[in-house]
Amino acid sequence: MRQRFSQSLVFFAGTTLCLFGQAPSEDPLAPTSLSANGRQDGNVSAPKPIRSSQAETVRKAGEDLRFGEEGARVGAAKLLGKYPGSLSSMMLVGALDDQSALVRRASMVSLAEQANNGYPLYDKSLVEKVFSKLGDPDVEVRREVTAMIPRIVSGLMRGGMEVVEINGQKVYRSVPANLRPDLHQLAIRAFSDEDAIVRQNLLKYHQYIRVALPASTLVSLLGDPDQRVQLEALGRVYSNASKRPVVEKIKELSSHPEKGIRLKVVDVARDSNRYNPAYRGILRAMTKDADPEVTSMAAVELARFGERIAGDVIERIKQYLLAARGMSSQVTTILYAVSAMGKDGIQVYRALTEHSSSKMRSIAWQRYLSLSSGWQTPEAWLPGMSDRDKGVRDAILMSLRGRVKSLKTEELGELVGSPYADVRIFAGQTLLTADQEAFDQYGFDLLIDEDTVVRSTTLRAMGVRRVTGWVRIMSRSLLDEDYVIQRVAMDALLTDRHEGVKALKEYVAGNPQARISALARAELDRLGVR
Amino acid sequence: MRALVLIFCFGLFSESGQTMEAQEVDALRSSGIRIVTLMRNLNATRKYPDALPSLLKTMNEETSTRFDTDPLFISELTDERLMENPILYVNCDDQPNLEFPAEELAALRRYMEQGGFVYLDAGIKASFLGADLGHSYAAWEERPEVNELFRQVYPEKSFLPLPRNHEIFRSFYKGLPKNRDLMIEANQKRLPETVLTFVEQEKWPQGTYSFVGMKVKGRLACVASPICAMGWGKDEFGSWIPPISFRIRESAENFDENLKLASFSGGTYEVTREDGLKDVIYSQLGQRPLWVKEPNGRWRIFKYYSGEEISNYAHAFYTRLGMNVFLYALLN
Numbered sequence: 110m111r112q113r114f115s116q117s118l119v120f121f122a123g124t125t126l127c128l129f130g131q132a133p134s135e136d137p138l139a140p141t142s143l144s145a146n147g148r149q150d151g152n153v154s155a156p157k158p159i160r161s162s163q164a165e166t167v168r169k170a171g172e173d174l175r176f177g178e179e180g181a182r183v184g185a186a187k188l189l190g191k192y193p194g195s196l197s198s199m200m201l202v203g204a205l206d207d208q209s210a211l212v213r214r215a216s217m218v219s220l221a222e223q224a225n226n227g228y229p230l231y232d233k234s235l236v237e238k239v240f241s242k243l244g245d246p247d248v249e250v251r252r253e254v255t256a257m258i259p260r261i262v263s264g265l266m267r268g269g270m271e272v273v274e275i276n277g278q279k280v281y282r283s284v285p286a287n288l289r290p291d292l293h294q295l296a297i298r299a300f301s302d303e304d305a306i307v308r309q310n311l312l313k314y315h316q317y318i319r320v321a322l323p324a325s326t327l328v329s330l331l332g333d334p335d336q337r338v339q340l341e342a343l344g345r346v347y348s349n350a351s352k353r354p355v356v357e358k359i360k361e362l363s364s365h366p367e368k369g370i371r372l373k374v375v376d377v378a379r380d381s382n383r384y385n386p387a388y389r390g391i392l393r394a395m396t397k398d399a400d401p402e403v404t405s406m407a408a409v410e411l412a413r414f415g416e417r418i419a420g421d422v423i424e425r426i427k428q429y430l431l432a433a434r435g436m437s438s439q440v441t442t443i444l445y446a447v448s449a450m451g452k453d454g455i456q457v458y459r460a461l462t463e464h465s466s467s468k469m470r471s472i473a474w475q476r477y478l479s480l481s482s483g484w485q486t487p488e489a490w491l492p493g494m495s496d497r498d499k500g501v502r503d504a505i506l507m508s509l510r511g512r513v514k515s516l517k518t519e520e521l522g523e524l525v526g527s528p529y530a531d532v533r534i535f536a537g538q539t540l541l542t543a544d545q546e547a548f549d550q551y552g553f554d555l556l557i558d559e560d561t562v563v564r565s566t567t568l569r570a571m572g573v574r575r576v577t578g579w580v581r582i583m584s585r586s587l588l589d590e591d592y593v594i595q596r597v598a599m600d601a602l603l604t605d606r607h608e609g610v611k612a613l614k615e616y617v618a619g620n621p622q623a624r625i626s627a628l629a630r631a632e633l634d635r636l637g638v639r
Numbered sequence: 640m641r642a643l644v645l646i647f648c649f650g651l652f653s654e655s656g657q658t659m660e661a662q663e664v665d666a667l668r669s670s671g672i673r674i675v676t677l678m679r680n681l682n683a684t685r686k687y688p689d690a691l692p693s694l695l696k697t698m699n700e701e702t703s704t705r706f707d708t709d710p711l712f713i714s715e716l717t718d719e720r721l722m723e724n725p726i727l728y729v730n731c732d733d734q735p736n737l738e739f740p741a742e743e744l745a746a747l748r749r750y751m752e753q754g755g756f757v758y759l760d761a762g763i764k765a766s767f768l769g770a771d772l773g774h775s776y777a778a779w780e781e782r783p784e785v786n787e788l789f790r791q792v793y794p795e796k797s798f799l800p801l802p803r804n805h806e807i808f809r810s811f812y813k814g815l816p817k818n819r820d821l822m823i824e825a826n827q828k829r830l831p832e833t834v835l836t837f838v839e840q841e842k843w844p845q846g847t848y849s850f851v852g853m854k855v856k857g858r859l860a861c862v863a864s865p866i867c868a869m870g871w872g873k874d875e876f877g878s879w880i881p882p883i884s885f886r887i888r889e890s891a892e893n894f895d896e897n898l899k900l901a902s903f904s905g906g907t908y909e910v911t912r913e914d915g916l917k918d919v920i921y922s923q924l925g926q927r928p929l930w931v932k933e934p935n936g937r938w939r940i941f942k943y944y945s946g947e948e949i950s951n952y953a954h955a956f957y958t959r960l961g962m963n964v965f966l967y968a969l970l971n
Contacts, residue, residue: 160900184893184897185897340878434699
């Protein structure tokens with residue numbers, strides 16, 4: 110015969126020895142001294158009435174909660190929420206059986222408040238009492254319970270050891286970390302609660318309490334009249350994704366009138382593809398969806414699987430992205446995923462280089478040039494140089510630098526005529542590889558540019574190319590007021606040990622006090638030139 | 640509306656001595672009005688990155704205005720692009736501080752004088768909230784940093800509370816959200832009675848909120864509000880993000896006696912009310928505020944309510960409020 114000790118001991122992992130096993134607060138029953146608080150001292154305008162100690166406050170509220178009229182009981186329950194601790198928790202849990210729904214609600218809100226402030230219930234019997242209120246007739250109480258699941262789960266699901274007496278002998282045995290059977294049943298029933306928020310919360314948190322979601326219940330919730338519940342249920346498909354009824358239901362939902370549901374179906378079909386090949390078919394069908402956003406999402410997911418996308422579908426994606434205003438996360442996903450279409454994606458990115466959103470244009474230009482090797486054909490990227498947004502131009506220039514081959518006269522002319530300094534700087538950089546004819550025509554235009562960086566870049570290119578009369582140009586540039594220009598000229602002259610160094614020496618001798626002269630002397634010394 | 644916007648932009652340009660080319664007008668028309676957002680540290684984490692784009696998208700869907708849903712970020716008020724756009728949005732909680740060099744202060748003054756509108760979100764923040772930045776509180780006074788900033792921009796002016804009947808609260812939407820605005824089934828709107836009563840009568844009566852504003856040349860050129868951006872964001876499925884819980888002040892029997900005597904271990908703070916009187920907030924160390932003593936001697940307790948229906952309601956309210964502010968800025 111097995112006889113359980115009437116006072117059997119339950120040892121829980123991590124238990125402290127305080128009442129009800131809760132994490133100890135800073136001596137909740139200790140009286141509070143107002144004057145000991147520095148923060149209060151700084152606020153002299155506040156009244157300082159004579160106050161009771163915390164223990165007295167909690168005791169008084171506890172009395173009101175048990176013996177007061179309904180209104181007083183509600184007030185006491187609200188007040189106790191401000192005093193986290195084992196005593197107040199026990200009082201609030203006790204009030205969960207109050208005949209007044211208002212008191213039960215106030216108690217549950219106060220328990221939630223304590224949990225949110227970092228004092229969740231930890232004692233298993235108290236937590237189980239709270240969870241049992243999942244069967245409360247008041248919907249607000251049930252909502253609070255389901256919303257609190259993440260906060261109470263550690264107490265609810267704790268395992269441990271217990272001592273029982275079997276045939277007169279003490280036996281230690283483990284207590285499984287499972288939900289009590291009656292509470293488990295309550296949770297299963299709550300999947301079908303009349304209130305949608307209760308159903309939704311339970312769907313969100315059922316894994317915390319290790320309550321499996323049966324396939325039949327999942328199918329039923331996938332067809333829930335409430336869309337939030339449906340969306341939540343769609344997020345739980347993976348656990349039963351291979352089951353035929355679930356696949357059928359997902360197929361049905363792929364033509365749901367609500368776009369949000371259909372978009373979620375795309376995600377689900379993508380993630381569930383590994384469990385059942387039928388999901389790939391659902392995605393294919395969804396590329397024919399009436400909404401271009403859904404079409405686009407389905408198509409990019411197929412492209413990521415390596416499927417070739419039909420031309421008409423690509424055209425719809427292009428139109429969708431062109432009509433999109435700004436970079437929502439959905440648009441961003443599609444925009445980047447177009448790359449998965451390979452060469453088919455080039456035309457989409459090309460079209461998007463004229464989008465109204467600068468961010469979209471930047472990405473489109475980068476992808477377009479990258480996928481099409483567009484840096485080899487100036488006519489492909491030259492239109493981007495007149496973009497009004499500097500960020501877009503920067504993105505293009507970043508893709509071009511170091512890759513552009515020799516530019517022709519009219520191409521370089523277009524860059525030189527740009528109103529944007531960043532483009533003209535790029536023109537100066539391309540002088541290094543430009544046609545001689547183009548160089549002759551535009552080199553000097555850039556050399557007198559209003560922007561210092563344009564001039565210095567051009568000067569550097571001239572130094573490298575050693576154009577006719579370059580030493581004279583550099584020598585004159587040493588007289589420039591701008592240190593950047595002087596520095597570039599000096600660097601160029603130093604590369605020629607004969608004419609260049611000679612010119613530099615002459616400059617230093619003639620302008621010993623000039624700002625660049627000190628550096629020039631040091632450089633000449635380094636070369637062994639005296 | 641679009642024409643008005645263009646006229647507005649023309650106004651800015653003509654006063655700054657520039658001429659807008661026809662091409663730029665076309666560009667503006669095609670891409671919509673761009674909101675300039677100040678982020679003094681462009682690499683800093685934004686608290687509500689989805690908020691403003693979502694709000695602008697909603698405005699495009701629900702009104703005939705056209706906003707570029709891609710806000711333009713600037714890190715300095717001297718950025719020339721500021722003068723090209725009519726509205727500057729600043730989430731004060733996203734800034735490392737509100738101390739600007741003299742040239743930026745001058746640029747801000749110039750911007751407001753030439754027709755620009757400045758919206759200081761989180762420009763009101765009750766001191767007792769501490770580092771808990773994600774909360775709003777209906778104090779009727781700008782935060783000290785904002786006060787200090789504008790004392791340098793306009794020493795002769797000060798922020799004044801906007802009355803509940805101000806046009807900014809009804810420039811497009813009027814009143815509080817209805818069921819259909821909540822995106823949930825009609826039979827689901829079950830805000831707890833205490834929450835609903837408080838919201839309708841005290842928290843946001845007729846869809847208004849605590850705003851303070853500053854006029855320049857007779858025009859409301861700058862407003863400051865408690866944080867509203869937390870209620871604008873939507874995810875890719877159109878669901879509101881992040882979840883919002885309500886702090887409400889509610890009463891019960893015996894509170895006047897009980898709270899007068901009840902213990903507390905935190906500080907007390909004074910907060911300016913709409914009528915200029917002061918509430919005294921009691922707090923507990925490391926916790927959210929406890930209760931309030933109102934100037935009429937009544938004691939009430941703070942309770943936080945959360946849940947789908949509450950979050951939806953708050954989001955619908957903040958979005959409507961945000962739309963009203965931006966549309967007011969364009970129309971006035």
